[in-house]
Amino acid sequence: MDDVELAVGPLSEIRKDTLLLSIAKEYLCEDLFLVKIGKDIEHNISRLKEDISALKKKFPGKFAVEVDTDNILEKIKATALTLIDPKADIKENFRSGELGRKLGSDLKSISDAVNIIRTQVLGKRAVYTREEAVLNQFTKLKDMGSSFADKMVLVFKILFCIILIAAAAFVYLYYTMEREEPLKKEITEIQSLISERQNRLAQTESRRDEISKEIKSLEKKDMARSEKIALMDLEVEIQKLNQDRDNYEAEITAGEKEIADRMEKIEEINKTPFIKRLLRQ
Incomplete structure (x- = not known):
């Protein structure tokens, strides 16, 4: 395997699974689906860990910037294990999109960490395929849409509270006026x-x-x-x-x-x- 491609494959596979978890939600909230995704992520975490180790061995000296990839990988693996044995709270987090957002955040952290290591070892970042580039762009758009949707929900909640308070104040003033x-x-x-x-x-x-x-x-x-x-x-x-x-x-x-x-x-x-x-x- 080319040194530049180390960790690219596992990251790409994990990114696909994360994307599925983010957009599927209620439609695929079945144990079979969650278990399959969990096992895929666990398998690719093992591959990613091996690739990162191999990438680090390419650098003979001490890294200028130390990156703790093990801690991030353990977080992603812990999430994968909860998917393999899905409980009610995990399914609820899946439906709400919280699970996908958490995994997406951890995935971004490990991707950034791998790029930092690769840049120090090889002097260049990974070259992604067109499919991976599309997935990255789609993920960014989805995150932007999710953030916008969350803000709109917050705005509607605030407006609803204001309307509710105004209605309560009107009713009180109406029934107590002369x-x-x-x-x-x-x-x-x-x-x-x-x-x-x-x-x-x-x-x-x-x-x-x-x-x-x-x-x-x-x-x-x-x-x-x-x-x-x-x-x-x-x-x-x-x-x-x-x-x-x-x-x-x-x-x-x-x-x-x-x-x-x-x-x-x-x-x-x-x-x-x-x-x-x-x-x-």
Whole structure:
């Protein structure tokens, strides 16, 4: 094998498998497919490790730039082993594209490392075939598309959150802004209370008139002891009725004032634009 071609073949095969993992996703999420890809990657990692070792032996001295390829290869091999025995979380990472992105990142790292070694050993980088060049370009385009798609998803998520917050704020402001209906309901309740107090006031006045007549009839003649006691009882009752009358009149006056205040508030609401009421300005 030409020294320049060392590691090119295994890298190309791993790149093809990585591309499949990146674009297949849901369509080929089957154990058989994942196991095959995992075994292919594991096999090519072994080949790549041998080629890198052979490439390093071509250099007699010490490398100016030391590259730890073993660590990167172990990461890729660990990923391959998870594919050979796929668990539920691995399948989920596969569907989401996370597995392909991780493997693609590790593949780029090992490719860069191999090129650094090759440049120091041979003084030139690897020459890729047209197929590999197309795969590299496709991978770059896919990564760009994936990055753009991720950004668009993030933008849509942010917009959705903004719309959701705005909708929640509108609903809150709408249901808490001043409206006529609650005031009209309060006016109806106060009118009912005033009507009930007016009825009681009328009954009180009627009873007072009756007692006043009784008192006058008793005062016109000489009163026996029992009549004096009856007169005292009537006077006590009329005092209580006077107190009740004053209370009813005060409640009616207060109710009428409350109605006037609410009617004024309704008129103010009708004059205020909807937006100002919504924003409480």
